Amino acid sequence: MNKTVNPNELTSDDDNGPLYVAQKKVYPQSISGTFRRIKWGLMAFCLGVYYFLPFVRWNRGLGAPSQAVLIDLPNSRFYFFFIELWPQEIYYFTGLLIVAAVALFLMNSVGGRIWCGYLCPQTVWTDLFYAVERFVEGDRRERMRKDKSGGGLTLRRVSEIAFKHAIWLMIAWWTGGAWVLYFNDAPTLVKELLTFQAPMIAYIWIGILTATTYLLAGFMREQVCTYMCPWPRIQAALTDEWALNVTYRYDRGEKRTSVKKAAELRALGQPVGDCVDCYQCVAVCPTGIDIRNGPQLECIQCGLCIDACDNVMTKIGRPKRLIGYDNDINIQRRQEGKAPIYRIVRARTVAYSAIIAAVGGIMLYVLATRTLLDINVLHDRNPVAVKLSDGSIRNAYTVRLLNKSGYDRVVAIDADGPVNLTTHVVGVDSVTPDRPMIVIPRDSTSELRLLVTAPADSNPEKSIPVRIHVTDIGLGEVATTTDNFVAP
Amino acid sequence: MTDHHGEFDSVTGKSTTGHEWDGIKELNTPLPRWWVISFYLTIVWAIGYWIVYPAWPLIASNTTGLFGYSSRADVAVELANLEKIRGEKMAALGAASLADIEKDPALLALARAKGKTVFGDNCAPCHGSGGAGAKGFPNLNDDDWLWGGTLDQIMQTIQFGARSGHAKTHEGQMLAFGKDGVLKPDEIVTVANYVRSLSGLPTRKGFDAAKGEKIFADNCVACHGDGGKGNPELGAPNLTDKIWLYGSDEATLVETISQGRAGVMPAWEGRLDPSTIKAMAVYVHSLGGGK
Ligand code: SF4
Ligand code: SF4
Numbered sequence: 001m002n003k004t005v006n007p008n009e010l011t012s013d014d015d016n017g018p019l020y021v022a023q024k025k026v027y028p029q030s031i032s033g034t035f036r037r038i039k040w041g042l043m044a045f046c047l048g049v050y051y052f053l054p055f056v057r058w059n060r061g062l063g064a065p066s067q068a069v070l071i072d073l074p075n076s077r078f079y080f081f082f083i084e085l086w087p088q089e090i091y092y093f094t095g096l097l098i099v100a101a102v103a104l105f106l107m108n109s110v111g112g113r114i115w116c117g118y119l120c121p122q123t124v125w126t127d128l129f130y131a132v133e134r135f136v137e138g139d140r141r142e143r144m145r146k147d148k149s150g151g152g153l154t155l156r157r158v159s160e161i162a163f164k165h166a167i168w169l170m171i172a173w174w175t176g177g178a179w180v181l182y183f184n185d186a187p188t189l190v191k192e193l194l195t196f197q198a199p200m201i202a203y204i205w206i207g208i209l210t211a212t213t214y215l216l217a218g219f220m221r222e223q224v225c226t227y228m229c230p231w232p233r234i235q236a237a238l239t240d241e242w243a244l245n246v247t248y249r250y251d252r253g254e255k256r257t258s259v260k261k262a263a264e265l266r267a268l269g270q271p272v273g274d275c276v277d278c279y280q281c282v283a284v285c286p287t288g289i290d291i292r293n294g295p296q297l298e299c300i301q302c303g304l305c306i307d308a309c310d311n312v313m314t315k316i317g318r319p320k321r322l323i324g325y326d327n328d329i330n331i332q333r334r335q336e337g338k339a340p341i342y343r344i345v346r347a348r349t350v351a352y353s354a355i356i357a358a359v360g361g362i363m364l365y366v367l368a369t370r371t372l373l374d375i376n377v378l379h380d381r382n383p384v385a386v387k388l389s390d391g392s393i394r395n396a397y398t399v400r401l402l403n404k405s406g407y408d409r410v411v412a413i414d415a416d417g418p419v420n421l422t423t424h425v426v427g428v429d430s431v432t433p434d435r436p437m438i439v440i441p442r443d444s445t446s447e448l449r450l451l452v453t454a455p456a457d458s459n460p461e462k463s464i465p466v467r468i469h470v471t472d473i474g475l476g477e478v479a480t481t482t483d484n485f486v487a488p
Numbered sequence: 489m490t491d492h493h494g495e496f497d498s499v500t501g502k503s504t505t506g507h508e509w510d511g512i513k514e515l516n517t518p519l520p521r522w523w524v525i526s527f528y529l530t531i532v533w534a535i536g537y538w539i540v541y542p543a544w545p546l547i548a549s550n551t552t553g554l555f556g557y558s559s560r561a562d563v564a565v566e567l568a569n570l571e572k573i574r575g576e577k578m579a580a581l582g583a584a585s586l587a588d589i590e591k592d593p594a595l596l597a598l599a600r601a602k603g604k605t606v607f608g609d610n611c612a613p614c615h616g617s618g619g620a621g622a623k624g625f626p627n628l629n630d631d632d633w634l635w636g637g638t639l640d641q642i643m644q645t646i647q648f649g650a651r652s653g654h655a656k657t658h659e660g661q662m663l664a665f666g667k668d669g670v671l672k673p674d675e676i677v678t679v680a681n682y683v684r685s686l687s688g689l690p691t692r693k694g695f696d697a698a699k700g701e702k703i704f705a706d707n708c709v710a711c712h713g714d715g716g717k718g719n720p721e722l723g724a725p726n727l728t729d730k731i732w733l734y735g736s737d738e739a740t741l742v743e744t745i746s747q748g749r750a751g752v753m754p755a756w757e758g759r760l761d762p763s764t765i766k767a768m769a770v771y772v773h774s775l776g777g778g779k
Contacts, residue, residue, distance in 0.1 A: 383627070426774040449776075
């Protein structure tokens with residue numbers, strides 16, 4: 001295996017085996033350093049948010065759920081702190097998805113697969129499971145030794161394995177458990193779950209997510225990234241020569257030699273690389289690759305090999321970042337003996353940022369101007385217009401009134417247009433001739449049949465615009481919609 | 489590098505599987521084993537599916553599966569449940585009075601929804617899917633009613649029909665004054681013009697209003713009433729308004745007076761259950777024409 005590989009001649013070394021390859025078990029070694037610290041921090045943050053967010057309370061008043069983040073499927077509501085969304089407002093999610101996608105593009109153009117290395121759930125949970133494994137079974141060497149001594153299933157070893165899987169299953173179970181808490185009042189559901197009173201569907205979902213977490217983070221690990229995830233393929237098409245990627249600076253590292261030999265050669269003033277071929281970067285890699293072979297599909301850009309090599313470089317008294325975040329342009333420039341350049345502000349990143357800002361701005365604007373009283377109108381098509389016995393003309397509309405507030409409202413409906421119009425709501429006695437009054441209970445919708453009549457002498461043209469208003473009698477809040485009034 | 493297939497690709501440095509199509513050779517890029525195992529598991533799963541679920545067609549039927557499950561039976565159960573739920577709601581509808589239904593938003597919504605589907609199934613062929621009517625078939629969205637437009641009157645018309653043969657049906661028809669030789673052709677034209685004048689429509693030049701009025705008084709007032717205001721008891725239309733069931737032009741009126749009219753509305757009692765008829769009455773009333 002000890003061969004030097006020029007990254008321009010990428011070859012796969014073992015393609016002569018059978019058609020199907022067994023998963024090679026990876027034993028990542030523990031490591032400390034800058035990127036490891038960033039990863040711990042992000043892991044704590046992400047998991048903390050995921051596991052505890054359902055328990056955050058938010059007072060919305062009587063009758064409304066007091067959970068800060070809640071997806072209320074039976075009542076078709078989504079609550080996010082001060083935001084409450086109705087099914088009619090599903091376009092917020094479109095905006096959110098656009099922002100999420102473009103943010104991923106932006107991350108990618110700045111730092112390659114930073115999503116994969118630091119934030120992807122698969123990475124985060126796998127990292128956590130590895131930490132558990134290390135805690136129970138020991139570090140890389142120990143684990144390798146234990147696995148190799150095949151027949152040596154001592155009681156100690158068996159209990160160790162059982163302990164590891166027990167912790168894994170607990171984490172997996174909590175992962176599934178936290179998931180269902182987003183769909184129901186968390187404290188209530190926890191109580192129900194513990195007393196086996198919870199709905200069957202909750203147990204089913206916990207089961208599914210426990211199984212997938214356990215399987216994906218405990219066993220599939222890097223296989224998910226290499227074989228199952230489409231993102232490595234897509235991001236390759238999105239990345240450019242400016243994007244920072246974890247790179248082995250082979251121009252500085254080659255020729256590899258031992259520490260002793262390097263010192264000797266250096267003393268003689270002979271050219272020598274900084275890489276001492278210690279394999280630390282390979283030992284820590286969670287996908288089990290050798291970054292010195294150049295950029296690879298399997299690399300999730302987690303930066304752990306940077307930490308490993310930095311530690312080695314510090315020890316042997318050479319400058320850090322033999323492996324570091326670097327871009328294609330600098331590989332080229334260093335070869336030509338030029339200084340490296342980094343540019344984060346580029347057309348691409350500016351464009352992505354602008355899109356995020358624009359979509360985010362629109363969403364904020366819509367959110368800020370969101371009304372708690374709304375009216376949707378559908379003009380009857382069959383017939384579009386009716387002539388009454390006195391010659392006046394009437395159009396009928398199906399009106400949906402939305403009261404998104406936490407209190408009951410008394411509203412009046414009226415219509416205006418180029419001609420004098422009167423309104424009547426079926427089943428409702430008007431208080432004044434043209435202002436039928438309706439009660440809409442809080443947090444609900446009412447569907448009504450609205451009849452709008454133009455007098456016989458008004459002679460409306462074939463089609464005139466009509467504005468239909470719904471007015472909260474108490475608060476004076478008005479919602480308006482426009483439609484057409486048609487003559488027969 | 490050794491290669492047990494005896495083929496080697498010099499560009500990629502990989503061995504090939506030995507398969508070749510039109511000079512293109514397949515590189516040996518191994519699949520991970522778990523992937524292959526998953527593939528076999530799906531096959532096993534599929535076989536399990538055949539056994540557990542109804543799957544194989546036989547000559548006259550099909551295999552019933554291990555537990556006798558079928559999605560069709562599932563649907564039947566769900567439909568039965570739905571009927572049960574609806575049954576309770578429909579009972580509430582049956583118990584409430586017509587006026588109370590219109591006052592209660594929930595019952596009104598239920599009656600309108602139910603009425604709309606039943607209307608579509610039974611009434612739409614004549615009255616149109618939105619109740620817009622057609623020549624000879626009244627528009628149910630306007631405010632002109634042959635047999636009365638209150639909730640009770642509409643319900644009665646739906647229940648027993650008009651000239652339907654039902655014992656309690658509405659009776660009365662427009663006589664054929666021409667065909668039966670009661671009026672002469674020129675008298676018919678005169679009275680037709682008179683009728684047009686009642687609702688403010690223009691009349692023919694040289695038309696004798698006094699003669700028209702006399703013919704009308706002698707022949708028509710009995711049903712259509714003084715001044716032609718109509719009579720819902722007899723289904724005699726109001727001739728002074730702007731709504732005409734068969735048309736208001738002179739030719740149509742002459743035809744109506746000569747041939748008579750006797751449109752039939754079938755009776756729905758016995759064909760639809762009482763609460764359905766109630767729902768339909770509320771629906772028709774709420775279309776906009778009810779009084
Ligand atoms: S090569 Fe380095 S950055 Fe890439 S996955 Fe391995 S440890 Fe992480
Ligand atoms: S950790 Fe650094 S010095 Fe050691 S093998 Fe990797 S690149 Fe070379």
